[in-house]
Every structure is written in structure tokens, then in C-alpha cells.
Amino acid sequence: MPRAKIGRIPAEDYYDERQRRWVWLFPRIDRKMSADQIVDLDTFCQIIFSHSVKRRGVAKAIIEAFVESKKPMYLRELQYKVLERIKVSSQTLSDTYKAMLKSGMLEKKYRNDPTYISRQFSNRLRDLAQYWDNYLIAKKLVPSQ
DSSP states (O other), rough: OOOEEEETTTTHHHHHHHHHHHHOOBBOHHHHSSSOOOSSSHHHHHHBHHHHTHHHHHHHHHHHHHHHSSSSSOOHHHHHHHHHHHOOOOOHHHHHHHHHHHHHHHOOSTTTBBBEEESSSHHHHHHHHHHHHHHHTTTSOOOOO
């Protein structure tokens, strides 16, 4: 009797395979897209989630939900507000939410606390950019400024 499959993956291995291909943020710094100043949330989400149009829309809806409510929210509240705006699966919403948490765009102090938008995200990006500049200068790949 043939084994059950989910897509091309055997059913027993599906969740292991899914965990292996975990969802992350992949910012793609593209000269055409980021040469001009980023002026809207669509462009920002397009840079952050360059690999998935669905997750781009979910991220935008999550950010807009936080902006409208102006308070920390639990995932259940957030799910209700996001699914009101756009039609996506709960799994896509959950994956996008987790990717935003892991990247630092969203924060929560403890496991059972509500989530809020991180005020540290931009500082972390600046620190990362500063490290990269210093690294390239230290390795003499670019002239010091």
C-alpha cells in the first residue's frame, strides 16, 4: 500500500521538512528598489519579504493592525484583524508573524505576553550596517572615509 504524501513529501516527514525550510526575512537590497527613498509601507515590505508576495501582504497587514490599535496584541487578536483585511491561510499568517518576531520587527518580553512593534529594529539595522562598513574598511576592501 503506498504511503500517504503531502505534496511530494511523505506525510510522516512533512513537519520535519517544514521545520528544515523555516521562514526567515530575506531583505534584498536592490539598487533600483532602494535608490530612491522608501516612502511607503508597500516598498518596505517588498524589500523585507522579497521572496513571497503573500507574506509581503501579511506583513503589511500586521504592521497596519498594530498602527491602528496603538497597543500590544496577542496573536489571536492580530489574526482576527489581519484576516479581516486579506484572505490568507492561518499558516501563512503564523509563519510571517514568527519571521517578524525572529527578525526583531516584532517583540514580546515573555512567551505569554502580547506582541508589539519593536522600536529597536531600525537601531539593529544601523548597527548591522555600521559593522559591515567597519569590516570592509578593516579588510581594506574599501578606502576609509
